Amino acid sequence: MKLNEDLAIIHAYLCADGYVTRNSQSSKHTYYRMGLRNTNYILLRDFQRRFERVWGVTPRLVKGERCYKSSKPIYEFLTKNFGSFYSWEWRMPNLNRKLGRVWLRAYYDCEGWVSVEKRKSRLIGVDCVNVYGLKQIQETLAKNGIKSRLKKQNTRNIYRMYIYGKDNLIKFQKYIGFNHPQKSVKLQEALDDYVTYDWIFPENKTKLGVFVRAIMQERAKMRSDNKVVRVVSIKKRNILVLGKSLRSLFDVYSSINKMTNGIGTHYYQLSINRKGETEKIIQNKLLNKNEERKWSKLKG
Secondary structure (H helix, E strand, C coil): CCCCHHHHHHHHHHHHCEEEEECCCCCCCCCEEEEEECCCHHHHHHHHHHHHHHHCCCCEEECCCEEEEECHHHHHHHHHHHCCCCCCCCCCCCCCHHHHHHHHHHHHHHHEEEEEECCCEEEEEEEECCHHHHHHHHHHHHHCCCCCEEEECCCCCCEEEEEECHHHHHHHHHHHCCCCHHHHHHHHHHHHCCCCCCCCCCCCHHHHHHHHHHHHHHHCEECCCCCCEEEEECCHHHHHHHHHHHHHHHCCCCEEEEEECCCCCEEEEEEECCCCHHHHHHHCCCCCHHHHHHHHHHHC
């Protein structure tokens, strides 16, 4: 079986929050299981879909908990080709640059975190007991021009790897990114904290969809008087690319206008007000919960 994008991502999920295990020899019951433990539905569903494409079987998904499958042939394939998946034993496969990037994205979706201390510290971190695996990740990041620092924790037998600095965070967002919505928003928050007003739109279509949804959920507001959904930015390009992306990805039409606030500062506003467009926004989950509730009240 060829090591393609689906299999590379499955491997990363299993190394991060997953498991590939069988019964002990002393056990009366025989089982062979593999799965992903995670509370995020987007990651569980992604694991499930890719599993289906690789092996033609559908793992069971327990929302908010895990996605798993029992299969001796799949267990034997994974362990024969990739070895152990235990926390301190897993190893990255030999991957080209493209597959290395998607492997990292899946791993960081599970294990990574983003920290922002306003005007002080912004970084992406990951903790792991597997120092060899972290060094492989560090080397793969370096191939994409992303510098990192690896350090052993003083109080625990665990290692932490940091990615920090504006250029490194921008490259991480561009080449790796997050499929996890909250982490994607947090990374943008970290970049915004550098007092730059340019939104970095990913080139990859899937990552672009995640990013646009995150921007909309964070910034889009609905006016209670006329049901118009608005997003504003002082950068014209931000709004132009957002409008173009909404049209190409979600078939949502918008208009763009130059505005001036009460103190004379110019900014740009994207407005969604055509009949039926707001319903598309709701259907594609492009508003946060508060704005969705506002729409429900206006519609009801």
